Amino acid sequence: MTDRFASLDTTDAAGGHDDGTDAQGHGFAFTIGRGDEVQTAAIAVDTNQRWDVGAAVDWVRALAPFDPWWVEEPTSPDDVVGHAEIARRIAPIPVATGEHVHNRIMFKQLLQLDAVSFVQLDAARIRHAGRQPRPPRVP
Secondary structure, three states, rough: HHHHOOOEEEEEOOOOOOOOOOOHHHHHHHHOOOOOHOOOOOEEOOOOOOOHHHHHHHHHHHHHOOOEEEEOOOOOOHHHHHHHHHHHHHOOOOEEEEEOOOOOOHHHHHHHHHOOOEEEOOOOOOOOOOOOOOOOOOO
């Protein structure tokens, strides 16, 4: 997978809209973005946790011909099993998540279930992910 993404520019395409737009409508935007000028750009699809498992699978499969780099936050960050199901059903398109995961146990579960390919740890949210001691208080 590393060779596939070596030295690519990245474009983040936000998705998961509740505006009635179907996958084909978003596919049109991907077609424009994949024109001759940007053939080397990787498109990362950030869905903002808007879909359930079935909707995520349907949307990502519809967008698969546009070769997205990854799908980010395809469902609720608390739904570890849902992430695993999505990852299994949309493979080989990777899943990225972690910005809104709130503890190290959830990261462990995401990794154990092969539910995530790109871990996006928010160090401010997971201050003790590696069990670092708290900094001393300054009086």
